[in-house]
Amino acid sequence: MIQVPSSAIGVDIGSRTITVAEVKSGRGGTTVTNFGGVELPRDVVREGEILDPPAVAEALRELVGTAKLGGKRVWLGIANQRVVVRQVDLPAMEEKELRASLRYQIQEYIPIPVEEAELDVHVVSDYTADDGAQMQRLLLVAGHRDMISAHVEVANLAGLKPIGVDLNPFAVLRAMGETSPLEQGNQVLVDAGAGVTNIVVHEQGIPTFVRILVMGSDQITDALATGMSVAREQAEVAKRTAVVGRTADVAGRIVTEQADAFVDEVRSSLDYYQAQTGSSGLSGVLLTGGGALLAGLTDRLETSIRLPVQVGNPFPRWPAPDTVYSDKDLAGVGPSLVTAIGLALGGLE
Ligand SMILES: Nc1ncnc2c1ncn2[C@@H]1O[C@H](COP(=O)(O)OP(=O)(O)OP(=O)(O)O)[C@@H](O)[C@H]1O
Ligand SMILES: [Mg+2]
Structure with a gap:
């Protein structure tokens, strides 16, 4: 049986701020148990890309110290010019087979040499083409490996154990998709x-x-x-x-x-x-x-x-009952915490 974790931590290294959020799933549903943020010095992260890993790690280490997180295992997010998302239509196949063969099928769709890329794929829909072929529409994600490594390096330098990397837009979807x-x-x-x-x-x-x-x-x-x-x-x-x-x-x-x-x-x-x-x-x-x-x-x-x-505001959907903040305060910080909360939620899946 696969053990689904009951809590998870998301770390969002933004261009201006690092934010962290911890979520917990329990009988009463999923709640946000902890969150925090620290502002970064200018130009250590630019347009979502880490330019100065030691400086970012120092800020993250400080944040980890103040945020009192319940563990070291974290989910990271990326969004910058060195990751692309493309819509691709391929013949329908089992997900396992799709993932195994992806590398060999998609070079023409992405501007990154496939051997330098980390790939991910989301099935959007299945459909039948005009010629009767069973097809599937995919969102293909391809990120430069060295750019992703910089994120992992920062987390390691800050004393954390990164266990996964996700695309920030998917984290936003996870946090906000169900809110209205x-x-x-x-x-x-x-x-x-x-x-x-x-x-x-x-x-x-x-x-x-x-x-x-x-x-x-x-x-x-x-x-x-x-x-x-x-x-x-x-x-x-x-x-x-x-x-x-x-x-x-x-x-x-x-x-x-x-x-x-x-x-x-x-x-x-x-x-x-x-x-x-x-x-x-x-x-x-x-x-x-x-x-x-x-x-x-x-x-x-x-x-x-x-x-x-x-x-x-993510908090009506993912409440934070144990924080000292009022609903009004939470509504004020909520918009800035969406990515971190969504990254953490991914860790519960
Ligand atoms: N009350 C406010 N009014 C206007 N702008 C604000 C306010 N509060 C924050 N901002 C702006 O929001 C931006 C920071 O947003 P956010 O924390 O979501 O970015 P980030 O996650 O660090 O960066 P990115 O996601 O772009 O890599 C800054 O440009 C800041 O000036
Ligand atoms: Mg951001």
Whole structure:
């Protein structure tokens, strides 16, 4: 019998912050038992890629010390330019056979030499082709091995034991896919971080589209720092008090311009999704990540894509009954913890 673990820890090494979350499954369901975060120095992780493993490990070690995690075995997440997700259609086969033969079937679909790649695959659907052949539609994930190794190295350096690596968009799906009543059509999850934005479209928990954009909220901070000739720390404060669409002052104008560029990227990804899949029924967007907290962003996105947009909070679905935080506080930090919680949830599967 396979022993399913009753608790698991996710570690999300982001471009700005490392966040950890621990989840536990019990009779009353799955709960978040612990979480925490630490801010990283600038440029040790850029656009989701680890540039300075010892510096990141030092921050992670500090976080592990303060977060009082219940173990050392952790799940890690990745999302950056060195991992790709592609839709691939192959003849239907058993999953075991598919995994064994994947390496030999997919080089033409990925821009990474297959011998330098770690591969993963998710079955989206089975269908019969026009010629009667049984086919399956897959989401193929291919990541550069050395990029993944850097994540593993950081965890090891911090005294942890990494036991698995997952794609951050799948973690976001796991954490958020069940949070709203399953509406008709496909729901869009957008996790906007500091340097990376993950987009997932899913139908009742099955991912149908994944896109990793190297675009994030730190670009807004940088634009404010340049445009207002201030230090990044001041720019960060200005960003948090500005409102998208309120353009009476310089900060508001810069933030609005940057938010519009972000909104345009999300919209063109969704246009691409609709063109690629021929699908139109999108039900709405849940926006998470620290970037979701920018005032006025949800309204701006809603106006542009003409779909309901809400800031997503994982805690109603995955409660944290033993923390000292109020529901209001949890709703405030929830959007930033989505990836770590989703990585931890993967460890329970
Ligand atoms: N209240 C707020 N208003 C506006 N922006 C905010 C707010 N709080 C956080 N942010 C922004 O959110 C970003 C950090 O988000 P998050 O923690 O999700 O990123 P990350 O996971 O470290 O990076 P990534 O996922 O891009 O690799 C920063 O750019 C920060 O300025
Ligand atoms: Mg992130």
